[in-house]
Amino acid sequence: EKKFRIAVIPGDGIGKEVVREGLRVLDHLANESNGQFSFESDFFPWGCEYYLENGKMMDEDGVEKLKDYDAIYFGAVGFPGVPDHVSLWGLRLAICQGLDQWANIRPVEFLPGVPRRLNHPDVETLNWILVRENSEGEYSGVGGRNFSGRGNGNEVAVQSALFTEQGCERIIRYAFDLARTRKRKKVTSVTKSNAQQYGMVLWDEVFARVSKEYPDVETDQQLVDAMAAQFVLHPEELEVVVASNLFADILSDLGSALAGSLGIAASANLNPEGCTPSMFESVHGSAPDIAGEGIANPIGTIGSAALMLDHLGLKEEAKLLNKAIEETTRKGFLTRDIGGTHNTVEITDAIIENLSMVKEEV
Ligand code: NAD
């Protein structure tokens, strides 16, 4: 029997509600595996409530503690009462950067039965993967505020984006390697190198250099503003999209909304070298506006569990889970954000039921 040790960090708001559902699905899969694999989940109560009690978002040695695990399953952080920059930097960014999870992979796909906001005559399926640089760029944390000017209307703040050649190269190379495994074999690189003449131009140069090693992969380069338009106007042009930390963050919300909702988007924060555990989380945040109502869409987080299964080598289970999700939406089991009336638990129940069904079909 293979036993996988999972660190579970539900976090805040709907993070808790959807992670609970994801774990139900994982437990079900383990129970059905006839002893082939199991999950040992340890819970970490880190988040905004923890901060209000302890003055910190996580333990000082939290990142060290997480190194003992095979994977991390994460909900979302952020809740009114704690500034968003405190909660984000204190937990999610601390983990991603502390464990050098430098590649954030965010697939954008249509789900059957989910009303899409993207209506394009040539596009029946979407198979995009956004590859987000996840260790530096605009989220480098480099900057400062001029406190002497504070309060008199003259404050100055600097927020610097930091790009290293190695940081650019590893994420761009990752995107090319990924494109090679896909149907179309195309990488689109997104920058703003007309306005940002240092970091983004370095990125472009690295992209040009690395692309020479992949003559079999088609390339395109776009400015981020044009890219936002292309998402809507020429979705058929896209396959693997590689972008900096901030730009890919913004574009992934747009992508998931085009596919139907933020609630269906999954993601993986990977340390591709496998030196440290990778972290799996939905793209959305803690959604304080609907937290506690039991109506959050769990598909993004359950889809992230599928990415985790795949990462752990449980490829067949990952495929089955994705199929079960598709079967669930195809049958009209939809939460409110995608036009339905089902609640969080009902969607998960349906996914679990459909797992048995799709398993029999195989
Ligand atoms: P959000 O993603 O939490 O919510 C945006 C909108 O989408 C809301 O209307 C929300 O109800 C809806 N939504 C999101 N997920 C949904 C789901 N699963 N089902 C149904 N509807 C869903 O983004 P926000 O409102 O900008 O941020 C809220 C908090 O989350 C902030 O504190 C922010 O800092 C934090 N945040 C955290 C992460 C993270 O932990 N990775 C990511 C983004 C935002």
Ligand code: MN
């Ligand atoms: Mn985001």
